[in-house]
Structure formats: structure tokens, C-alpha cells
């Protein structure tokens with residue numbers, strides 16, 4: 001689907017194509033994410049969401065197309081694009097033997113942050129995320145939600161302009177989820193943009209002001225949440241857009 005260029009899009013994707021062997025994961029995918037938005041990326045299993053996110057952060061090398069992050073081409077100005085981006089992947093990629101404090105500071109080092117700035121911000125993030133009491137224990141002993149919070153702290157430390165979150169609230173308790181939402185609001189009020197991929201339609205509907213629906217490696221619908229919903233539930237819009245029908249489960253009568 002052709003997407004008109006936006007004047008100030010912190011994320012601009014054009015004609016992104018990716019094959020894994022004979023499986024096409026992305027099929028000329030184009031997308032513009034408006035500045036300051038919370039953009040929900042939704043789509044059925046295997047539709048290409050993770051491949052898109054991984055292409056944006058340089059973990060997947062696309063076969064064609066282009067990605068610009070805050071004006072930096074991911075293919076030719078990888079460092080510039082990386083500096084502007086923070087990411088929480090699913091599954092998470094953490095160093096299990098490090099403590100959260102060591103991990104987040106290591107990420108700060110890799111981002112070229114001054115030690116003092118890095119440790120001051122890390123402490124503030126740990127306090128806000130209610131992780132401070134466990135920040136000196138190895139990550140290998142953390143619960144899933146604690147790992148998510150550690151990954152979020154590492155993603156925010158260098159104050160990126162674009163934050164990519166794959167299933168950010170999965171496994172996170174309601175109190176921490178509320179804190180995370182208020183952190184995202186604060187991040188956006190400072191000019192940051194969030195792209196959030198999730199299967200939880202109620203959450204996307206509540207948090208995101210813009211949505212892109214990916215199906216079979218293409219963006220099949222995009223717009224503001226209100227434009228797409230037009231008074232309906234996002235879940236119903238999603239099912240319509242991807243043309244899903246309920247699977248026949250009658251052959252599973254042995255389950256009953």
C-alpha cells in the first residue's frame with residue numbers, strides 16, 4: 001500500500017522486502033509514523049511485525065526498500081539511526097549474568113554516555129520502575145516482568161527519539177504497567193515517538209493514537225485510531241481488515 005510522505009516522520013519505511021528462503025516475510029511494506037505519536041503495529045501471527053521491527057534496528061537485513069529513522073537511513077547511516085532509536089524486543093535480549101544495574105550501564109557505555117549521567121539516569125529509571133531493590137541481583141534470577149522493565153530502562157537511558165516496543169506490557173503487573181504508561185507519556189511530551197507492537201487490542205486501542213495493520217508482509221490499513229475504528233472495537237476492525245474467519249474446531253471433539 002502506498003503511503004504519502006509526511007513532513008516530519010521519525011520513522012519512514014518504503015517498499016521494505018524480506019525473504020527467508022522461499023518465504024516472503026515483507027512484501028513492499030511502506031509506513032510513515034507521525035512525530036510524537038504512539039503508533040500501534042498490529043497484525044496476525046506471522047504477518048511481519050517482528051521482521052519490520054528487527055529491520056528498523058538493523059538485526060534483519062532487508063532484501064529491498066529503505067528505512068529512515070529521524071532522517072538517518074538505516075542502511076547507509078546505521079550509527080545515526082541507532083543513536084536515535086531505543087528498542088525492547090520480544091523475546092528479550094539481555095545479558096543474564098549481569099545485574100540490571102550492570103546491564104543498563106553497559107548499554108549506556110555502548111551508547112557513549114558519560115558514566116555519571118548513565119548511573120544517575122539508571123537509578124531514576126529503576127526507582128520509577130520499582131526495580132531498585134533488585135537492581136544489584138543477576139538478571140538470571142528475574143521474573144519475566146522484571147526483565148521487561150530492565151529492557152525498558154536500557155532502551156530509554158540514552159533518550160532516544162524513537163522507541164520501539166514489542167509486546168511491552170506482557171508479564172508486567174498492573175502497577176508497573178501504569179508506571180510504564182506514564183513514562184511513555186512523559187517521553188512523548190518531550191518529543192519522543194513510540195511504536196508499539198502488540199496482540200492485545202484493548203491495550204492498543206487505549207494507548208495508541210495511530211495504528212498500522214500488517215497482513216502478509218504489507219500494511220493493509222493505517223490511520224488514526226479514530227479513523228480506523230469509527231466507533232467500533234479495534235478487535236472487530238482488525239478481524240475485518242485481515243479477513244479472518246473462525247477456525248473449524250469440530251474435529252477436536254475428543255478435547256471435550
Ligand SMILES: Nc1ncnc2c1ncn2[C@@H]1O[C@H](COP(=O)(O)OP(=O)(O)OP(=O)(O)O)[C@@H](O)[C@H]1O
Nearest residue numbers: 020023024025043044045046047048049050051052
Ligand atoms: N529467522 C527466520 N527464518 C525463517 N523464517 C522467518 C524468520 N523470521 C521470521 N520468519 C517468517 O517470516 C514471517 C513473518 O514473521 P514475523 O516474526 O515477522 O511475524 P510477526 O507478525 O511478528 O508474528 P507474531 O505475531 O507471531 O510474533 C513468518 O512467516 C515467519 O515464519
